[in-house]
Amino acid sequence: MASAETKQGTRPKPGAELVLTIDSLAQGGRGVARADGYVVFVSGALPGDTVRARISKAKRGYGEASAVQILEPSPHRVPDRCTHDGEPCPGAPWQGLPYEAQLAEKTRHVDEALRRLGGLEGFELEPILASAQQWRYRNKLEYSFGQRDGELVLGFHRRGSWSQVVNAEDCHLATEANNRARNEIREWARREGTPAYDPDARRGVLRNLVVREGRRTAQIQTRLVTSPARFARPPVDLHTVVEGTGSGTSGPTGVLGEEFLAEDLAGLRFRISPMAFFQTNTEMTERLSELVGEAAALTGRERVFDLYCGIGTIGLTLARDAGEVWGIETVPEAIADAEHNAGENGIENARFTARDVRLGVRPLLEEAGSPDVVVVDPPRAGLSKKVVRRVIECEARRIVYVSCNPTTLAPNAAQLTEAGYRLRRVTPVDMFPHTPHVECVAVLER
Template identity: 40%
Template sequence: MSNTAPPVQKNETVQVTFEDLTHDGAGVAKIDGYPLFVKKALPGETGEVKVIKVKKNYGFGRLISLENESPERTEPPCPIFDRCGGCQLQHLSAAGQNRYKTNLVSSALARIGGMDDVKVHPVLAMDDPWRYRNKAQVPVGFQNGELVAGFYAERSHKIVDMNECLIQHDVNDRLLQTVKQAAKDFGITAYNEETGKGLMRHVVIRHGQATGEKMVILVTNGSKLPQADKLIEKIHAAVDGVTSIVQNINTAKTNVVFGEQTHVLDGKAAIEDKISDIRFHISPRSFYQVNSEQTEVLYDEALKAAGLSGDETVLDVYCGIGTISLFLAQKAKHVYGIEAVPEAVNDAKKNATLNAIDNASFYVGEAETLMPWWRSQGMAPDVIVVDPPRKGCDEALLDAMAAMNPAKIVYVSCNPATLARDMAYLAEKGYRSDAVQPVDMFPQTTHVECVVLLEKTE
């Protein structure tokens, strides 16, 4: 942009045509080349927008009315879609969401990674893109004189009170409403982020979709839970199959959901679930993919990319509770998993035992520290699989992977932007890819997972 003033002013009303969608699902209109980002608008639509924020090189607007609607616009079935920050794309058809996510990956590869020549396959989507989440993690607060529980409004910590969420398994909704009503009936106070007072901070619900086992986690600001026995009774009366009710204590003034101390109020300390033929032991703070159906699709793609014959040594970085590791172990000679969280490694070991898998070993540590030491001891993996958090991989980790000189790196990503950045870095180390396979793990949202095979070039 030039040094001239923006062509719009705050509170001005303008007529615009939307050309594109951003990575977070906002419509993009341009006024004399100046981008204006507007939530809930779709490409091809024209309408009236009120400018609500003006920056030097871009601005934000609020949609007032539409003159021409996109044929891919649909009526969001959720009554709180306009206020809740959980979903961004309920107003876009399933076909439109699939194209958007495929394009999101293509755009990131070209714009961030400079890789116009890498093919992006059409996204692998769900037949029924609703009620897929096996985990609800819901903050509790106090508004207008009563306890509320729901998801945060977008870019805020204001809770939008919720009776049901259409991307949650319906049993999660029933359990959440039961706990919320019981807390009101028993005078359990809600936590206040500003004062640090109040008891109930979060309600977390986990549902084993293959096993039917259910866990309720009450995150509290202190150890004393009034009328806990009555609360447990209400939970069991509302929903069958609740095999674990636990309390997690978090007294820190922080946005982190869980504290370090967890104890069982009723039932078991963990639940089990199955993906394909593999059973998983899931403790309250374990990372476990929230869409069980699409997790099988994702891991099948990772297994296909690894192309294992049974003779390979495989290294799984960010192995968590061993979900990908145990899939790989079915086809590999041996899998070594690395994870920084000790509890997750304990769960991974339990999961290997649970499935009678003896060719998978798990280690606590930072991968960028462990891998150079293993290399000095003669370890030479044929395949490295990496499934990092949204921030992607640090350069030290990418360097450590490349230094081990595997024939293949299988990168599983939940963020196309950091995937593109890391692919470009690994290309400089001699690892290149022909194609990326997106998988829609999170319908109705802007998130998309990807699997990519990077092979060492001569």
């Protein structure tokens, strides 16, 4: 049986409450504190805060905790701008940190991940690109339904709880149009007496609401996730999809209004299906596409592979300066959007295929030949070792890696350097102000 004493100090028990002072921020955004030498990662706290924290996990090397009370705020804290029911917005955990400090922390996290996790040296870390907007920047938000004191609420899960929902009236991450759509849905549900789903009792109807906005087209798309039931039509004119879920999601059961959302980006128009991925910060997505174009350094003759191409936002912007673009994406709906978007914009040198990237690169090589440039834009988990090997087999002279997680970019880049590539430069991009998340564009060449 493990002793409560460790080399790092006395290990507290789960449920214990400690008074801790936060020293720094770890990868992922949690505060770092020490209790008699024992390291504790604290959610809901910033450097300089002294907090009362409740231990949730106590492992041999470290513990995890949540701040239950800020006893003495950091002298560098700024007032929370976005609150719901008197609590800080769960979608803006870093809002108490001055914006310049947020950018500095994100830059440090990228640098530490690449050097410590990847063992990488000799690359240029360019200055982080600040978000064009610090607030009202999100084009998509997901809300949860709940009941409180007998009244339906619609907002966000309270930090650390999956059963309690805090009501949102004006989320400062969302635009006025997004807030208005959410509030209309909530008032409709209250008026009709349509209840929120209770997962413990397994009864009720309304589960989640996703509101997505075309920032340049002023279109709103809402997706309402429910349990199977009949109810009145929601008061949203267009782009409303109602889904039914039992124990799991069974897919759309009815469509109200138009199914697709349109958005303008980099001089092109894109169709976006309800289930297709699209970056949540429209203005910085456009800047990200420009960065990828600069990194690809196309002259008009190159063959480009666009892996994890989504609806074609990167591939179609590159196609204007490339000889040909070949895109692969697992989600068939996204590929249908990409093909539509190519036709809509009169782009004839881009082809898209619905394939699992792990299995689709070799057939693509046989069909198209070796590329000059490979662009990868994987999910947070990064590239599997198998996919990295397939990218290496492409023998491209340049790889442009778009990453939303520096801790997975680092080992992927290290594997590529072992195969003869050199990490030239990395540009952090702040797509998500007031959160610990950071995007990166990395360039590797051989």
